[in-house]
Amino acid sequence: MHVLSSLPSLHDTAASLTEYWSPRVVAEFEDSYVKVAKVQGSLAWHSHEQEDEVFFILKGHLRIELENGAVELPEGALYVVPKGVRHNPVAEQECHIMLIEKKSTLHTGSEVTEKTRSLADQLRPLEGGSL
Template identity: 40%
Template structure:
């Protein structure tokens, strides 16, 4: 067995596309994913699972129908399942998400922002 750490900065340097999840590891039935965002995403909900956002660089906003939360570098936020949200960032923000394998996003409206599941880097 080869033991090697996962360098988040090196993984982030491998892609520039925005709003495109990149899987970097798995643990049990969960995946660790990197994501770069700027601008607004669509309103959507995860009906069957909570979702964890960890800000690695920059800051983002999660809007909810009844409020919002700002997540800055070094902070994380857990969105409970069934809560409608709209992520956004004024400047480019780098995130790690932790979610079950094969998690589905249920968009409020159809959009070209829907990403493929399980894109590894």
């Protein structure tokens, strides 16, 4: 068995990011990506018609606005936005998140804004290496 002794943590990886709302792929399995992001403010109302989206809060607090209310996610919380559900993630203060998404998931669904990031951008190597 091969044991890696110095893997960077998800917390450290998220903290090292320099742009808000610019997720970075840190791992992949089967047809999914694991991403980390540093977020603050509001992203954009959007949906993913064919994919669920998993949010896990590494640090801080995230509110996911939904058309029929909102979900408040404190540090350590996990929430699945079902496919087809319009949502808008909002962080009043800086928040670090982990996302698990199908490889086909577009960052802001069919909505394109100045915050939308391409898959190529999300796959860029991380500063100082990756997980």
